[in-house]
Amino acid sequence: MSRVAREKPGPLEYHRRWPLQLIVGATFFFLYFPLIILMVFSFNDSRRNIVWQGFTFDYYEKVFKNAELIEAFGNSLTIAFFCTIISVILGALTAVMLWRFRFPGKTAVEGAMALPIVVPEICMGVAMLVFFAKIMPWPSGMPWPLNLGAIIIAHVSFAFPFVATVVRARLASFNRELEEAAKDLGASEWRTFWDVLVPHMQPGLIAGALLAFTLSLDDFVITFFTAGPDTITFPVKVYSMLRFSVTPEVNAASTILIVVTVALTAIGLHLQNQSENKKLKP
Amino acid sequence: MAKGKYLRGASRRSILQQFGAAAVGISFSGGLAACGKGGGEARKLNFYNWDTYIGETTLDDFKAASGVEVTMTKFANNDELFAQFRGGNKGYDVIVPSNEYVTRMSQAGLLMELDRAKIPNFSNLSPEFQDAPFDPARRYSMPYTWLTLGIGYRKNKVQGVPDSWRWLFDSNRYSGRIAVLGESADLIRLCAKYKGHSLNNISETVLSEIEQMLIRQKPHIKAFHEDDGQDLLVSGEVDIVMEYCGDIAQVIADDPEIGWVIPNEGTLINQDCLCIPVGAPNPDDAHAFINYLLDAEAGKKISEAIQYPTPNAAVRALMPDAYKNNPVIFASAEIMAKSEYGAFEGDERSRRFEEMFTRISAA
Amino acid sequence: MEQTWRQARGAFAAIAAPPLVWLLLFFLVPLGVIWAYSFGENVGPITIDLTGTFANYMRALEPLYLGIFGKSVIVAGVTTLLCLLVGFPVALAIAFASPRMKAWLLLLIMLPFWTNLLIRTFALIAVLREQGYVNFGIEWFWNLASSARELVGMAPLGDYEPLTLLYNNAAVIVGLVYVHLPFMVLPLYSALDRMDRSLMEASLDLGAGHLRTILLVVVPLAAPGIASGVLITFIPALGSYLTPDLLGGTDSQMIANVIERQFKKANDWPFGAALSFLLMYLTFFAIAAQALIQRKPGRR
Numbered sequence: 040m041s042r043v044a045r046e047k048p049g050p051l052e053y054h055r056r057w058p059l060q061l062i063v064g065a066t067f068f069f070l071y072f073p074l075i076i077l078m079v080f081s082f083n084d085s086r087r088n089i090v091w092q093g094f095t096f097d098y099y100e101k102v103f104k105n106a107e108l109i110e111a112f113g114n115s116l117t118i119a120f121f122c123t124i125i126s127v128i129l130g131a132l133t134a135v136m137l138w139r140f141r142f143p144g145k146t147a148v149e150g151a152m153a154l155p156i157v158v159p160e161i162c163m164g165v166a167m168l169v170f171f172a173k174i175m176p177w178p179s180g181m182p183w184p185l186n187l188g189a190i191i192i193a194h195v196s197f198a199f200p201f202v203a204t205v206v207r208a209r210l211a212s213f214n215r216e217l218e219e220a221a222k223d224l225g226a227s228e229w230r231t232f233w234d235v236l237v238p239h240m241q242p243g244l245i246a247g248a249l250l251a252f253t254l255s256l257d258d259f260v261i262t263f264f265t266a267g268p269d270t271i272t273f274p275v276k277v278y279s280m281l282r283f284s285v286t287p288e289v290n291a292a293s294t295i296l297i298v299v300t301v302a303l304t305a306i307g308l309h310l311q312n313q314s315e316n317k318k319l320k321p
Numbered sequence: 322m323a324k325g326k327y328l329r330g331a332s333r334r335s336i337l338q339q340f341g342a343a344a345v346g347i348s349f350s351g352g353l354a355a356c357g358k359g360g361g362e363a364r365k366l367n368f369y370n371w372d373t374y375i376g377e378t379t380l381d382d383f384k385a386a387s388g389v390e391v392t393m394t395k396f397a398n399n400d401e402l403f404a405q406f407r408g409g410n411k412g413y414d415v416i417v418p419s420n421e422y423v424t425r426m427s428q429a430g431l432l433m434e435l436d437r438a439k440i441p442n443f444s445n446l447s448p449e450f451q452d453a454p455f456d457p458a459r460r461y462s463m464p465y466t467w468l469t470l471g472i473g474y475r476k477n478k479v480q481g482v483p484d485s486w487r488w489l490f491d492s493n494r495y496s497g498r499i500a501v502l503g504e505s506a507d508l509i510r511l512c513a514k515y516k517g518h519s520l521n522n523i524s525e526t527v528l529s530e531i532e533q534m535l536i537r538q539k540p541h542i543k544a545f546h547e548d549d550g551q552d553l554l555v556s557g558e559v560d561i562v563m564e565y566c567g568d569i570a571q572v573i574a575d576d577p578e579i580g581w582v583i584p585n586e587g588t589l590i591n592q593d594c595l596c597i598p599v600g601a602p603n604p605d606d607a608h609a610f611i612n613y614l615l616d617a618e619a620g621k622k623i624s625e626a627i628q629y630p631t632p633n634a635a636v637r638a639l640m641p642d643a644y645k646n647n648p649v650i651f652a653s654a655e656i657m658a659k660s661e662y663g664a665f666e667g668d669e670r671s672r673r674f675e676e677m678f679t680r681i682s683a684a
Numbered sequence: 685m686e687q688t689w690r691q692a693r694g695a696f697a698a699i700a701a702p703p704l705v706w707l708l709l710f711f712l713v714p715l716g717v718i719w720a721y722s723f724g725e726n727v728g729p730i731t732i733d734l735t736g737t738f739a740n741y742m743r744a745l746e747p748l749y750l751g752i753f754g755k756s757v758i759v760a761g762v763t764t765l766l767c768l769l770v771g772f773p774v775a776l777a778i779a780f781a782s783p784r785m786k787a788w789l790l791l792l793i794m795l796p797f798w799t800n801l802l803i804r805t806f807a808l809i810a811v812l813r814e815q816g817y818v819n820f821g822i823e824w825f826w827n828l829a830s831s832a833r834e835l836v837g838m839a840p841l842g843d844y845e846p847l848t849l850l851y852n853n854a855a856v857i858v859g860l861v862y863v864h865l866p867f868m869v870l871p872l873y874s875a876l877d878r879m880d881r882s883l884m885e886a887s888l889d890l891g892a893g894h895l896r897t898i899l900l901v902v903v904p905l906a907a908p909g910i911a912s913g914v915l916i917t918f919i920p921a922l923g924s925y926l927t928p929d930l931l932g933g934t935d936s937q938m939i940a941n942v943i944e945r946q947f948k949k950a951n952d953w954p955f956g957a958a959l960s961f962l963l964m965y966l967t968f969f970a971i972a973a974q975a976l977i978q979r980k981p982g983r984r
Contacts, residue, residue, distance in 0.1 A: 073807035170714035172408035267411035400948035429729035
């Protein structure tokens with residue numbers, strides 16, 4: 040089938056039509072050109088990224104010797120990992136709740152859910168600072184990863200409404216009769232949810248998870264106000280390095296981050312493809 | 322990061338200020354560190370410092386001398402430091418606020434009074450640094466370094482030496498090639514200096530004159546920079562920029578086409594100070610650490626690494642002439658006589674400065 | 685049809701409890717404190733008295749701050765529009781790609797955003813500055829044209845004067861689009877994916893062109909996705925302050941810059957809180973407006 044399609048785009052194969060290909064290509068150029076320059080210049084033998092001075096691995100060596108940076112990197116990934124899991128669960132539940140039920144105070148809940156998206160970061164950062172200082176002090180000196188708990192909580196609070204928004208948009212296209220049919224056929228609430236609703240939500244869940252992961256990995260302001268002396272994250276560390284100037288060392292660290300993410304995602308995609316292939320051939 | 326001879330970095334009060342950054346280093350001590358003493362457990366100290374603002378081996382040397390392991394975490398600017406400590410001390414033992422913030426934090430009851438008996442190296446300090454207008458009798462702070470604001474410029478793009486604030490604040494000669502620090506208080510105070518007034522207790526009339534002047538000048542200014550002025554200068558984006566001495570000294574090492582001058586009208590001096598915040602888990606070790614930083618040999622290693630002016634007479638005596646007589650590091654006595662520290666004049670005043678800056682930006 | 689919660693109390697409790705408890709405890713309580721501060725007065729360097737005053741809001745409603753609000757809304761609006769114009773075709777292409785391609789394209793869209801925001805912004809600066817690659821590229825063509833003129837005996841062009849691409853409002857908008865594009869693409873993709881394609885095929889079979897089909901069939905079908913994309917692009921754009929700071933000129937300040945300065949330099953938390961909440965009230969108007977748009981197609 041794909042061989043036939045390769046000859047002439049089918050009516051709905053938009054990704055194979057040239058105007059769209061042009062737009063997609065230009066978009067990717069816009070997104071990637073600065074990053075490619077950044078990656079190239081992480082090998083530049085000069086502290087200032089203006090002209091090419093020669094090839095070097097020095098800055099990679101420095102990154103690998105920088106224990107604080109590596110620890111910060113680990114913390115960031117840990118936080119993003121937990122934040123993504125919790126946010127996807129809470130976000131999906133929120134979306135289903137708002138989509139499925141009528142209940143008193145629904146409008147208020149909808150409004151409150153929009154708040155974390157609306158609130159300026161700095162305001163939320165200060166709110167978290169006061170909360171963890173005065174209302175619910177997070178004990179310091181807890182063993183890893185519990186010491187990251189306060190940051191994870193803060194991240195989930197701003198990330199899960201984003202997930203809810205995306206998943207809800209997805210649910211809008213769900214045919215409710217399917218759910219009712221499943222229940223009429225005797226499926227329990229849980230089975231209906233798990234076997235009917237979740238598969239439909241899946242693209243929304245994936246998009247939401249990506250969003251939550253990104254938001255958590257990139258957050259700096261709220262983390263800054265939530266973190267103590269024993270919890271450093273990658274953005275916080277990078278900001279302190281960038282203050283010193285945009286050195287190739289920062290570029291090297293970012294390049295490693297990009298390469299690691301691509302590798303992890305490629306492995307993930309590969310595993311997913313394998314399991315799908317297995318399903319097809321029992 | 323703080324490798325080699327690069328001076329302390331780029332944007333001391335940089336970007337991060339917008340972002341509220343501060344590197345929080347690795348340490349597992351936190352509030353529990355207090356129990357370290359006496360037992361077999363290692364003693365630990367949390368030091369909250371500016372980036373690239375310490376000697377390469379200073380922390381290891383201190384550990385060898387005292388057995389206390391120091392974990393250094395980094396902050397980006399005083400506002401963030403203050404905002405963080407409004408929420409309580411999260412386990413820091415020694416912090417490094419600048420002069421105005423020493424006043425501000427001590428007034429807010431966030432600093433612990435220092436026990437002079439535990440800091441015998443106090444006598445190493447130059448007499449003029451043994452007292453300070455912003456901290457009478459040095460009850461809360463010990464001087465660590467000091468620094469001046471001035472003008473960095475690209476030599477082949479300016480006429481002569483731009484030795485007046487006029488070229489930044491009140492002239493179209495370098496229209497579109499100017500960047501000034503987007504820090505309300507510093508900016509307004511230096512404008513007052515340019516107009517021949519003291520940079521403290523600026524009168525209302527002068528303030529409104531300054532506001533008019535900056536609104537008039539705004540079209541000629543390319544950017545209010547976030548303490549990354551030296552980057553703008555190096556990349557050729559602007560030709561003349563208001564910056565801290567160390568930031569410019571750093572890029573002069575890379576690019577000899579860049580010059581530095583402190584304008585004839587005089588300038589604003591800052592002093593970064595060692596303080597112990599209230600709630601510090603290990604005040605005794607904190608005192609010992611401050612004392613160590615004021616030691617002549619230890620201080621020499623710090624000054625060699627960061628290339629900032631030292632307030633320590635014993636250290637200065639040990640330093641080579643290339644440091645002692647460097648005009649970028651130490652301003653001339655004549656200029657220093659015309660320069661002043663900016664005093665903390667109360668929160669109302671900072672708010673007034675902020676509102677002025679907001680109005681100027683919005684105009 | 686939506687159920688009332690009474691029809692399935694158990695299910696409702698199981699679904700609603702976790703997010704509601706979380707929202708209340710870890711979001712509404714902290715934010716409530718700041719909200720209370722917006723009615724407070726500074727009585728000391730770190731003490732705020734909750735006096736119930738409206739003075740902070742009165743000050744926030746002064747023309748100075750309203751003007752900055754207005755400007756921020758315009759900048760964020762233009763950003764959102766550009767994101768939509770660019771993001772829609774991209775989301776369309778992704779939604780109709782093969783599953784494997786789809787995963788890779790989604791990854792490609794998201795990947796830049798796993799790079800730190802500040803690093804990305806600096807990467808953009810390195811490209812756009814006077815000695816950046818855009819200017820280098822134009823200079824190369826300029827010199828080429830100049831030598832071409834010489835070849836045909838015309839006077840060569842003068843030296844290339846680099847374009848000033850940074851430190852103005854256009855640079856801020858480019859930077860905001862750069863940063864916020866995935867916020868638009870993801871919800872659009874999720875709405876377009878598995879959209880009922882028979883409607884599109886029908887439209888095409890009946891002779892409507894692709895553009896007409898997209899405008900008249902796809903866009904209405906994707907309306908909820910567009911609305912949520914616009915929402916989650918516009919709001920963060922409205923609240924951004926790093927981009928205007930780093931890419932903007934002397935008149936590019938946005939409201940979030942002012943808010944941020946209140947919480948830090950000015951040490952005026954009550955006023956910062958009042959400005960923040962005013963911003964939130966304004967955004968709620970936008971959300972309410974969008975909710976109306978979203979509901980319309982459903983009622984047909």
